[in-house]
Amino acid sequence: xxxxxxxxxxxxxxxxxxxxxxxxxxxxxxxxxxxxxxxxxxxxxxxxxxxxxxxxxxxxxxxxxxxxxxxxxxxxxxxxxxxxxxxxxxxxxxxxxxxxxxxxxxxxxxxxxxxxxxxxxxxxxxxxxxxxxxxxxxxxxxxxxxxxxxxxxxxxxxxxxxxxxxxxxxxxxxxxxxxxxxxxxxxxxxxxxxxxxxxxxxxxxxxxxxxxxxxxxxxxxxxxxxxxxxxxxxxxxxxxxxxxxxxxx
Numbered sequence: 001x002x003x004x005x006x007x008x009x010x011x012x013x014x015x016x017x018x019x020x021x022x023x024x025x026x027x028x029x030x031x032x033x034x035x036x037x038x039x040x041x042x043x044x045x046x047x048x049x050x051x052x053x054x055x056x057x058x059x060x061x062x063x064x065x066x067x068x069x070x071x072x073x074x075x076x077x078x079x080x081x082x083x084x085x086x087x088x089x090x091x092x093x094x095x096x097x098x099x100x101x102x103x104x105x106x107x108x109x110x111x112x113x114x115x116x117x118x119x120x121x122x123x124x125x126x127x128x129x130x131x132x133x134x135x136x137x138x139x140x141x142x143x144x145x146x147x148x149x150x151x152x153x154x155x156x157x158x159x160x161x162x163x164x165x166x167x168x169x170x171x172x173x174x175x176x177x178x179x180x181x182x183x184x185x186x187x188x189x190x191x192x193x194x195x196x197x198x199x200x201x202x203x204x205x206x207x208x209x210x211x212x213x214x215x216x217x218x219x220x221x222x223x224x225x226x227x228x229x230x231x232x233x234x235x236x237x238x239x240x241x242x243x244x245x246x247x248x249x
Contacts, residue, residue: 023218024248027067029211029225031195032158032179035119035148037107038071044248045069048223052240055233058089075107079123085134096131099140099167116147127167136167144175154183174198187215193227206230211242219248 025036026046038044046069050062065083072078081101087094103123111117125140142164149157158179163172179193189212196206211225223244229237 021218023215024221024246026213026221026223026244026246028244028246029213029223029242030158030177030179030191030193030209031175031207032160032177032193033105033119033121033144033146034158035107035117035146037075037077037105037119038069038248040071040073042071042248043069044071044246046244046246048242048244050240050242052238054238055089056236059087061086069105077105079103079105079121081123094133096134097129098134099125099127099130099136101125103142105146111148111150114149116149119146120144121146121162125167138165138167138170140165140167151180156181169201171200173200189213203233204231205238209240221246 021039024044025034026044027033028046028048045066047064047066048062049064050060052060052062054060063084063086065081068080068082070078079102083098083101085095085098101123103121105119105121107117107119109115109118121142121144123142123144125136125142127136127138127140130136142162144160144162144164147159151157158177158181160175160177162175164175165172175195175197177193177195179191179195181189181191183189190210191213192208192210194206194208196204198204207227207229209225209227211223213221213223215221221244223246224242225244226239226241228239231237
């Protein structure tokens with residue numbers, strides 16, 4: 001009788017319901033978004049603090065950028081991005097809330113042989129839901145296709161293709177990413193990445209970056225990363241450093 005009662009308690013215990021969860025999977029710190037969605041009924045937050053040297057006399061601080069996620073079912077998550085920026089270019093200063101980004105991610109199908117697991121993200125920046133200095137004129141949509149192939153149990157290859165609008169121009173900016181990920185042990189993982197932006201009326205920019213993630217628990221993760229621009233403007237290569245913290249409840 002005592003054993004039966006203990007089993008009933010275990011089945012209805014919240015901690016038991018999540019005991020078999022896979023470790024948290026995040027879209028940060030790389031530019032390649034994961035194909036994974038947040039489990040049904042779970043809430044996830046991913047925050048990053050970034051310093052970017054965009055020009056010799058231009059600096060950007062993101063304090064922080066946070067991606068908020070909620071799992072609707074096993075294949076669908078809702079997404080909200082809030083980003084607080086401090087931008088200084090020469091004598092010009094802009095600071096405050098960037099336009100809020102809302103949208104969803106849908107897992108379309110799982111990996112089958114050489115066919116990668118595939119998801120899609122559709123989002124939209126709300127032009128006026130922002131600080132005055134950072135508001136844009138138009139709604140800014142984005143569509144991003146996410147792909148992942150498992151190479152071994154410890155190595156996977158993620159890659160994205162996207163088109164997005166910045167809210168100031170009717171022309172889209174195309175983006176590509178390619179990121180091998182390496183599971184070093186149960187807690188540590190690392191990645192290397194190449195990515196770039198291909199605007200229609202400006203020069204393309206190409207970057208490399210890399211970083212590490214550490215699982216404190218299955219539901220808490222910290223990360224560190226940095227990136228360097230291979231292309232240049234005015235003989236200057238942009239770069240950035242970032243620290244992140246993510247959790248799931």
